[in-house]
Amino acid sequence: MKIFRIIFSIFTPLLxxxxxxxxSILFKLLNKKLIQxxxxxxxxxxxxxxxxxxxxxxxxxxxxx
Amino acid sequence: MKILGISAFYHDxxxxxxxxxxxxxxxxxxxxxxxxxxxNYPKKSIEFCLDFSxxxxxxxxxxxxxxxxxxxxxxxxxxxxxxxxxxxxxxKESITEWFGSKIFLKKQILDELNKLSSNSKWKGKxxxxxxxxxxxxxxxxxSPFESSAxxxxxxxxxxxxxxxxxxxxxNIEISKEIHFPHSLGLLYSAFTSYVGFKVNSGEYKLxxxxxxxxxxxxxxxxxxxxxxxxxxxxxxxMSYFGYGNSFKMTxxxxxxxxxxxxxxxxxxxxxxxxxxxxxxxxxxxEIVMKISQFVLKKTGQKNxxxxxxxxxxxxxxxxxxxKRLFExxxxxxxxxxxxxxxxxxLATYYKMLNxxxxxxxxxSMKGSYLxxxxxxxxxxxxxxxxxANFSVLxxxxxxxxxxxxxxxxxxxxxxxxxxxxxxxxxGSRSILGDPRSPEMQKTLNLKVKYRxxxxxxxxxxxxxxxxxxxxxxxxxxxxxxVSTIRKTHRKDVSLKEINSxxxxxxxxxxxxxxxxxxxxxxxxxxxxxxxxxxxxxxxxTKFNELTNCPVIINTSFNIRGEPIVNTPKxxxxxxxxxxxxxxxxxxxxxxxxxxxxxxxxxxxxxxKLD
Numbered sequence: 001m002k003i004f005r006i007i008f009s010i011f012t013p014l015l016x017x018x019x020x021x022x023x024s025i026l027f028k029l030l031n032k033k034l035i036q037x038x039x040x041x042x043x044x045x046x047x048x049x050x051x052x053x054x055x056x057x058x059x060x061x062x063x064x065x
Numbered sequence: 066m067k068i069l070g071i072s073a074f075y076h077d078x079x080x081x082x083x084x085x086x087x088x089x090x091x092x093x094x095x096x097x098x099x100x101x102x103x104x105n106y107p108k109k110s111i112e113f114c115l116d117f118s119x120x121x122x123x124x125x126x127x128x129x130x131x132x133x134x135x136x137x138x139x140x141x142x143x144x145x146x147x148x149x150x151x152x153x154x155x156x157k158e159s160i161t162e163w164f165g166s167k168i169f170l171k172k173q174i175l176d177e178l179n180k181l182s183s184n185s186k187w188k189g190k191x192x193x194x195x196x197x198x199x200x201x202x203x204x205x206x207x208s209p210f211e212s213s214a215x216x217x218x219x220x221x222x223x224x225x226x227x228x229x230x231x232x233x234x235x236n237i238e239i240s241k242e243i244h245f246p247h248s249l250g251l252l253y254s255a256f257t258s259y260v261g262f263k264v265n266s267g268e269y270k271l272x273x274x275x276x277x278x279x280x281x282x283x284x285x286x287x288x289x290x291x292x293x294x295x296x297x298x299x300x301x302x303m304s305y306f307g308y309g310n311s312f313k314m315t316x317x318x319x320x321x322x323x324x325x326x327x328x329x330x331x332x333x334x335x336x337x338x339x340x341x342x343x344x345x346x347x348x349x350x351e352i353v354m355k356i357s358q359f360v361l362k363k364t365g366q367k368n369x370x371x372x373x374x375x376x377x378x379x380x381x382x383x384x385x386x387x388k389r390l391f392e393x394x395x396x397x398x399x400x401x402x403x404x405x406x407x408x409x410x411l412a413t414y415y416k417m418l419n420x421x422x423x424x425x426x427x428x429s430m431k432g433s434y435l436x437x438x439x440x441x442x443x444x445x446x447x448x449x450x451x452x453a454n455f456s457v458l459x460x461x462x463x464x465x466x467x468x469x470x471x472x473x474x475x476x477x478x479x480x481x482x483x484x485x486x487x488x489x490x491x492g493s494r495s496i497l498g499d500p501r502s503p504e505m506q507k508t509l510n511l512k513v514k515y516r517x518x519x520x521x522x523x524x525x526x527x528x529x530x531x532x533x534x535x536x537x538x539x540x541x542x543x544x545x546x547v548s549t550i551r552k553t554h555r556k557d558v559s560l561k562e563i564n565s566x567x568x569x570x571x572x573x574x575x576x577x578x579x580x581x582x583x584x585x586x587x588x589x590x591x592x593x594x595x596x597x598x599x600x601x602x603x604x605x606t607k608f609n610e611l612t613n614c615p616v617i618i619n620t621s622f623n624i625r626g627e628p629i630v631n632t633p634k635x636x637x638x639x640x641x642x643x644x645x646x647x648x649x650x651x652x653x654x655x656x657x658x659x660x661x662x663x664x665x666x667x668x669x670x671x672x673k674l675d
Binding site for chain 1 (some may be wrong): 131135144145146147149150156157160161193194198228230238239240241242243244245246247292294295298299300302303304309413416417494634652
């Protein structure tokens with residue numbers, strides 16, 4: 001675990017610079033928002049269905065293998 | 066079937082033990098470590114749960130953690146991508162924390178469980194429940210309802226901040242959710258921070274402060290910060306909030322909107338602060354009410370159960386009950402994250418393993434008296450070791466002496482039976498006083514609790530007498546509901562007095578029970594029941610016989626910033642470190658004047674102010 005900590009303390013800035021902007025810009029180019037930051041006057045609800053996964057299965061628990 | 070539930074690593078770590086669905090023990094880690102809202106792995110809580118039930122970890126079939134860490138990590142990464150280019154410092158801190166420990170949470174938990182195992186290898190199963198399922202389970206399964214609508218509202222779990230669904234028998238199905246960063250809990254916390262109180266700790270202060278103000282900012286909030294739809298769902302404008310990409314709750318834009326920077330902690334409160342508190346309280350109540358109406362319409366249930374941090378807003382709860390949308394409402398007493406340990410264990414037993422559920426007539430929480438208790442022998446040994454002077458009385462004499470002291474205006478530390486689970490003291494680890502005394506509120510605040518409180522103290526009232534004194538037609542065993550004192554017990558207040566400012570208003574005599582009556586005649590009520598706390602019920606019954614008043618003051622047994630006392634030693638330290646006059650532990654009675662003055666110790670600096 002310690003080795004992971006050292007690695008990540010060194011590579012955190014690198015990770016941020018390489019990964020976060022790349023994905024962020026990609027999503028912006030695709031005009032896709034991961035998180036909505038502002039109001040949406042075109043909708044009359046902000047509720048999300050619980051069962052909104054692709055598989056259609058609600059996954060309440062993660063079980064240890 | 067033995068199941069251990071754990072909540073940890075955010076705030077209010079706790080553990081709960083279930084045996085065949087029965088709640089055997091539940092406790093927060095802070096009570097052992099004496100660190101308020103302790104977030105560390107609940108080692109001592111787990112040890113207590115096992116000791117209390119005479120089990121070893123090898124007897125435990127399942128351990129359930131109250132949320133899914135990887136889903137939470139997914140939210141973290143998505144949030145950083147979404148808020149880029151803002152928030153590098155926040156990213157650095159949070160990623161370091163995650164890779165430092167949280168990402169290895171499963172291993173950490175298993176390592177700890179293995180350490181407790183006799184052969185260094187625990188053979189049970191470790192499972193992870195969703196955060197809001199844990200809240201939902203903590204609300205529904207112990208409730209007295211065979212079926213019910215379920216509403217959970219808090220800061221944030223993995224992604225979910227608000228959810229509703231239906232519980233029937235052993236099953237819970239969540240229907241809809243609202244996702245991070247749009248959170249009613251975090252909206253309330255943003256105002257808590259802006260008004261100068263600590264997040265995840267000072268929200269109850271903001272709620273208490275609200276009664277002094279006028280909701281003049283409510284429209285400003287609704288027009289700018291939060292968009293509320295007719296179905297109660299809402300979204301925040303994140304340009305006003307900093308919690309998505311920084312350690313700050315609010316942004317400069319927020320401060321500009323309200324015309325000033327955040328109030329400095331511990332500085333003087335202004336009318337503006339009170340108006341802000343009143344405004345966000347009103348908006349919160351409006352959202353809770355609208356969501357509840359929507360949930361009623363969608364589920365068609367006559368019962369509602371609530372959990373999540375926002376369910377600790379007892380003012381909002383009281384208004385929801387008074388609205389009578391649902392026939393019955395039950396609120397989990399440990400609604401915050403500590404209750405997640407309970408919910409995780411219950412969800413595993415009922416939802417995951419599909420065990421049959423037997424509904425208890427009242428509820429299955431056992432009055433929330435689920436923590437440690439100390440035998441008379443242990444109490445006496447502890448007190449002797451501490452050098453305390455005490456006498457041992459029979460129950461009858463103990464109750465009479467305690468009531469006589471209450472009548473003399475004395476402040477009493479009351480330590481009896483099993484400690485409460487959840488944030489409220491319910492007559493096991495309480496400080497008691499006479500609510501009829503006009504001075505008692507000030508005395509307790511300044512000489513015992515070392516604080517100025519915006520709320521008066523809470524009343525404990527015999528359950529059978531509640532409707533004679535308060536406008537409440539239901540029971541409130543967990544102090545989760547605010548209601549008003551009946552008009553017959555109110556006193557007229559002059560216009561001059563009404564126009565007084567701030568805490569001066571609080572100290573006005575508005576009723577025959579001034580120490581528990583808030584400026585709007587409200588009180589946070591605890592109904593006391595013979596079935597769950599016989600001794601406390603007997604004490605108030607005795608007080609009623611002597612005074613015709615079935616009410617006493619009940620405030621938590623601690624000083625500011627300190628977790629509620631657990632052991633007799635904690636209680637003695639608080640007794641000797643404050644101006645408490647009398648301490649009753651089990652059948653031991655201690656008078657301050659009998660104690661060796663060299664044992665007096667001011668320990669206020671041991672705790673950070675909350």
